Amino acid sequence: MPQSYAPPGQLWLLPQSAQEGLDLDHRQVIAVVERAYRALREQGSDNPVKTVIEGPGHRSLSYSMVARDAGSDTVCFKAVYEFDPRRSRDDYRFHSFVFLADDATGAPVALMDVVKLGPLRSSATTALFAREACPDARTALVVGTGVQARSALPMLVAALPDLERLQVFGTYPEGLRAVQDSVPGREVEIVKDLRQAAGEADVVVGAAGLSVTEEVRRDAMKPGSVAVLLGYGVDAEVCRGADYRIATDTAQMHATADDLRDENGELPPIDAQLPDILLGRAPARRTPDDVVFAYNSGMAVTDAALGRYMADLALAAGRGDKVDFW
Structure with a gap:
C-alpha cells in the first residue's frame, strides 16, 4: 500500500468533488470491471448477496453490501440510503458511500462517495452484456435520461466501437440534452416512438427511474437483440418472454428483482x-435470433475493483483530504 493513502489513525476521504475530472478512460473502466467478474471464478473473490430493508409505506430504501476483490486485494463495504425512493413525495434523497481496505496489508484505503463510481461500474457491466450478447450491434437505444442513462452510451461506444446509431427516449429536456452531450462527436437521436425505436435497436438499455412513462415490450424487440435492465424502461414481460436470460448473479437477482416476478411470485430461470460468459464457460445466447434479456444487478466486487482503481488515480492527482478518525 502506498504510504500516502493515509498515516495510521487517519482516514482518506474522497468526496464527489475530489473525483471530478479524473482521467478515466471508458475502455479501461470496462477492463477493470471485467477483471473483477473474472476474479469471482478464477481467483476466489467474494460477493455475498446484499442486505435490503424498506421503510413502511415505501418511505425509504436501504441496503448494504460487502465484497472482496481478489484481483486487487481490496475489501469494499458499501452502504446506500434512499429517502422517498419512488419519488411519490417530491422529497427524494440519496446518500451512499464505500469504504475500501487493502486486504494484503490490513490498512484502510479510502472512504468514497459513489455518485460517480456507481454509474461507471453499472454502465461498464451493461457494456459487457451488450458486447457478449450482441457483438455485431449497430444500433443502441437507451430508455431514461438520469445519471445511469448518461453513462450508458459512452460506455457502449467504448465496448462496441462499430455502433452507428445512438438513440435515447425520455421526457425531460435537460436530461435528453445531457445524454446527447455524453458522447462528444457523435449524434444521439431523440426518439418519440419508443416501440418503433425498440424494433430497430440491437441493444436496448433500461436505465430509467421509477417515474418512467413508457417501457419497451417484448413484441417490439427484433430477433437477435438484447435488452439490458438496470433500472426501469424494459417491461417485465421482456424478461419472462425472452428466448435466453442472463444475469450478473442469479442469487442477487432473486434478492432485488421483485418487479420482474409473475403473479405467483416466481422469476423465470436464468440461463x-x-x-x-466472460470466461467462455457459458454462451451469451443460444442462437443468432434469440431475444436476450440481461439483468444488471449491482455487485460490490466491482465497486471494490473500480473504487481501488479510481482511488489510485485520485492519489496520483493529489485529491481528497486526510482526517483524524481512529
Whole structure:
C-alpha cells in the first residue's frame, strides 16, 4: 500500500468533488470491471448477496453490501440510503458511500462517495452484456435520461466501437440534452416512438427511474437483440418472454428483482451468469435470433475493483483530504 493513502489513525476521504475530472478512460473502466467478474471464478473473490430493508409505506430504501476483490486485494463495504425512493413525495434523497481496505496489508484505503463510481461500474457491466450478447450491434437505444442513462452510451461506444446509431427516449429536456452531450462527436437521436425505436435497436438499455412513462415490450424487440435492465424502461414481460436470460448473479437477482416476478411470485430461470460468459464457460445466447434479456444487478466486487482503481488515480492527482478518525 502506498504510504500516502493515509498515516495510521487517519482516514482518506474522497468526496464527489475530489473525483471530478479524473482521467478515466471508458475502455479501461470496462477492463477493470471485467477483471473483477473474472476474479469471482478464477481467483476466489467474494460477493455475498446484499442486505435490503424498506421503510413502511415505501418511505425509504436501504441496503448494504460487502465484497472482496481478489484481483486487487481490496475489501469494499458499501452502504446506500434512499429517502422517498419512488419519488411519490417530491422529497427524494440519496446518500451512499464505500469504504475500501487493502486486504494484503490490513490498512484502510479510502472512504468514497459513489455518485460517480456507481454509474461507471453499472454502465461498464451493461457494456459487457451488450458486447457478449450482441457483438455485431449497430444500433443502441437507451430508455431514461438520469445519471445511469448518461453513462450508458459512452460506455457502449467504448465496448462496441462499430455502433452507428445512438438513440435515447425520455421526457425531460435537460436530461435528453445531457445524454446527447455524453458522447462528444457523435449524434444521439431523440426518439418519440419508443416501440418503433425498440424494433430497430440491437441493444436496448433500461436505465430509467421509477417515474418512467413508457417501457419497451417484448413484441417490439427484433430477433437477435438484447435488452439490458438496470433500472426501469424494459417491461417485465421482456424478461419472462425472452428466448435466453442472463444475469450478473442469479442469487442477487432473486434478492432485488421483485418487479420482474409473475403473479405467483416466481422469476423465470436464468440461463447464464456474466462471469461464466466472460470466461467462455457459458454462451451469451443460444442462437443468432434469440431475444436476450440481461439483468444488471449491482455487485460490490466491482465497486471494490473500480473504487481501488479510481482511488489510485485520485492519489496520483493529489485529491481528497486526510482526517483524524481512529
